[in-house]
Amino acid sequence: MKTIISISEMQNFSERARLRKKTVGLVPTMGYLHEGHVSLIKTAKKSCDLVVTSIFVNPAQFAPNEDFVRYPRDIARDKKLCKSAGTTVLFTPEAESMYPKGYSTYITVEGISSVLEGKFRPTHFRGVTTVVAKLFLIVNPDKAFFGRKDAQQCVVIKKLARDLNFGTEIVVAPIVRERDGLAMSSRNIYLSPQEREQATILRASLLHAETMVKKGTTKTAEVVKEIARLIETKPAASVDYIAVVHAESLTELEKFEPGVPALIALAVRIGKTRLIDNTTIILH
Amino acid sequence: MKTIISISEMQNFSERARLRKKTVGLVPTMGYLHEGHVSLIKTAKKSCDLVVTSIFVNPAQFAPNEDFVRYPRDIARDKKLCKSAGTTVLFTPEAESMYPKGYSTYITVEGISSVLEGKFRPTHFRGVTTVVAKLFLIVNPDKAFFGRKDAQQCVVIKKLARDLNFGTEIVVAPIVRERDGLAMSSRNIYLSPQEREQATILRASLLHAETMVKKGTTKTAEVVKEIARLIETKPAASVDYIAVVHAESLTELEKFEPGVPALIALAVRIGKTRLIDNTTIILH
Numbered sequence: 001m002k003t004i005i006s007i008s009e010m011q012n013f014s015e016r017a018r019l020r021k022k023t024v025g026l027v028p029t030m031g032y033l034h035e036g037h038v039s040l041i042k043t044a045k046k047s048c049d050l051v052v053t054s055i056f057v058n059p060a061q062f063a064p065n066e067d068f069v070r071y072p073r074d075i076a077r078d079k080k081l082c083k084s085a086g087t088t089v090l091f092t093p094e095a096e097s098m099y100p101k102g103y104s105t106y107i108t109v110e111g112i113s114s115v116l117e118g119k120f121r122p123t124h125f126r127g128v129t130t131v132v133a134k135l136f137l138i139v140n141p142d143k144a145f146f147g148r149k150d151a152q153q154c155v156v157i158k159k160l161a162r163d164l165n166f167g168t169e170i171v172v173a174p175i176v177r178e179r180d181g182l183a184m185s186s187r188n189i190y191l192s193p194q195e196r197e198q199a200t201i202l203r204a205s206l207l208h209a210e211t212m213v214k215k216g217t218t219k220t221a222e223v224v225k226e227i228a229r230l231i232e233t234k235p236a237a238s239v240d241y242i243a244v245v246h247a248e249s250l251t252e253l254e255k256f257e258p259g260v261p262a263l264i265a266l267a268v269r270i271g272k273t274r275l276i277d278n279t280t281i282i283l284h
Numbered sequence: 285m286k287t288i289i290s291i292s293e294m295q296n297f298s299e300r301a302r303l304r305k306k307t308v309g310l311v312p313t314m315g316y317l318h319e320g321h322v323s324l325i326k327t328a329k330k331s332c333d334l335v336v337t338s339i340f341v342n343p344a345q346f347a348p349n350e351d352f353v354r355y356p357r358d359i360a361r362d363k364k365l366c367k368s369a370g371t372t373v374l375f376t377p378e379a380e381s382m383y384p385k386g387y388s389t390y391i392t393v394e395g396i397s398s399v400l401e402g403k404f405r406p407t408h409f410r411g412v413t414t415v416v417a418k419l420f421l422i423v424n425p426d427k428a429f430f431g432r433k434d435a436q437q438c439v440v441i442k443k444l445a446r447d448l449n450f451g452t453e454i455v456v457a458p459i460v461r462e463r464d465g466l467a468m469s470s471r472n473i474y475l476s477p478q479e480r481e482q483a484t485i486l487r488a489s490l491l492h493a494e495t496m497v498k499k500g501t502t503k504t505a506e507v508v509k510e511i512a513r514l515i516e517t518k519p520a521a522s523v524d525y526i527a528v529v530h531a532e533s534l535t536e537l538e539k540f541e542p543g544v545p546a547l548i549a550l551a552v553r554i555g556k557t558r559l560i561d562n563t564t565i566i567l568h
Binding site: 007011016018019021103104105106108109110111112129133134135138159160163164165167193283 | 303
């Protein structure tokens with residue numbers, strides 16, 4: 001595995017790969033890798049000749065009151081995980097080269113960036129789409145791999161790629177979970193043992209919602225109310241939002257209906273740690 | 285000369301050119317070509333193996349009250365000019381494929397897009413940078429060629445390319461003028477014969493300004509005042525702005541100083557037609 005820090009060196013590597021007709025897969029991450037990331041790298045390795053894993057804690061997607069500074073970092077461990085998962089190039093650009101002095105260009109995917117996470121983190125997706133576009137222009141990947149835990153991010157990035165005519169195919173991989181159902185996240189490390197236990201309610205409440213819908217509940221409001229009730233049984237939990245939206249347009253749904261893919265998405269603070277999870281239901 | 289309408293066909297053409305190691309130059313235009321455009325195509329031809337000229341009247345860079353609908357079009361004449369100037373591919377995408385239903389992604393170069401033209405046309409550069417980024421992603425040019433008449437546009441696009449890590453070199457070519465000094469513009473066709481004559485005051489006032497500075501005037505306010513006085517002698521003329529700014533940062537300058545490149549930029553309405561012109565002064 002090769003490590004590249006310089007943007008121009010990364011661009012040269014990608015250009016040479018392209019001239020040799022090698023396909024390139026990109027797995028963009030913020031590091032502190034977990035099994036979810038490893039699964040993305042392995043998935044990329046299956047369908048691409050070369051896999052670039054990027055590690056960049058992107059300041060542009062954090063608001064001033066968020067956890068940019070304390071976001072967990074462990075590059076030595078990340079390198080081992082990247083290598084064993086099959087990464088060809090580990091790309092670790094520096095913040096000063098990604099956002100040099102005077103940097104001022106931002107990309108906004110209007111509409112779908114303003115709902116759900118966007119309501120609570122108004123500048124978040126602007127930071128995400130900007131850095132992803134930059135990584136696409138630096139790495140020029142044939143495919144890029146994202147985890148479904150960030151369901152809205154996947155929708156926003158697919159739209160970014162389509163609207164701006166990126167030649168990159170966006171591949172969305174399933175959520176990888178801990179044994180007790182908690183979605184893998186670099187932020188899980190923030191949780192105290194008590195909080196860690198209470199955090200299982202996110203997945204548990206989504207599973208309960210799935211059962212309700214399968215058994216015939218059609219009103220989304222009823223399902224949302226029941227999820228909220230379950231989450232509120234945990235003393236450390238505080239709901240940011242629970243929403244049922246069309247899985248592609250992200251517009252709110254009033255009913256679960258056959259053929260309409262419904263995304264149930266939620267964000268919950270467990271103590272000071274903000275966690276997200278989701279599930280998609282398609283009735284036939 | 286080949287004409288391509290489809291975005292994917294254009295992308296395939298560019299990809300094949302790249303694999304054959306042919307360099308590609310892009311001359312993005314809104315059509316109704318004049319000698320300024322022809323000069324850009326010829327310049328591109330000198331340094332690139334293949335020249336793509338795009339013609340696309342970009343709705344995103346016009347405000348609702350502007351001249352999108354009546355913007356002059358003459359594709360038959362444009363084709364002849366493109367071919368004789370040395371265009372390899374004429375790319376004429378349709379608005380519905382550039383901005384399909386539900387399109388919502390926009391790129392903003394903050395700061396430098398808000399001054400000068402940006403004050404009078406607040407959404408203009410957002411439209412320009414978005415369409416230019418899309419064209420870069422479709423054509424993947426080694427170099428792209430722009431005319432200095434749109435001085436601010438050149439600065440904004442250079443920043444766009446640098447900030448987002450486009451591999452495209454931005455080449456800025458000199459203003460091409462009519463015999464009497466009026467800068468070539470597709471919008472000159474709007475002028476009545478009387479207005480056409482009065483429009484020469486834009487260039488004449490800029491030449492006068494250059495002389496003032498050469499003769500020792502250092503205060504930019506004095507020069508701006510004199511330009512305004514000259515323009516106001518023309519009954520059809522109405523000034524939008526006259527400004528002296530740093531040619532790269534576009535920040536306002538109080539003085540002409542040795543080594544500081546000063547851009548004198550102006551926008552003037554002649555009757556209902558809005559014209560722009562500029563000159564850059566560097567004292568040694």
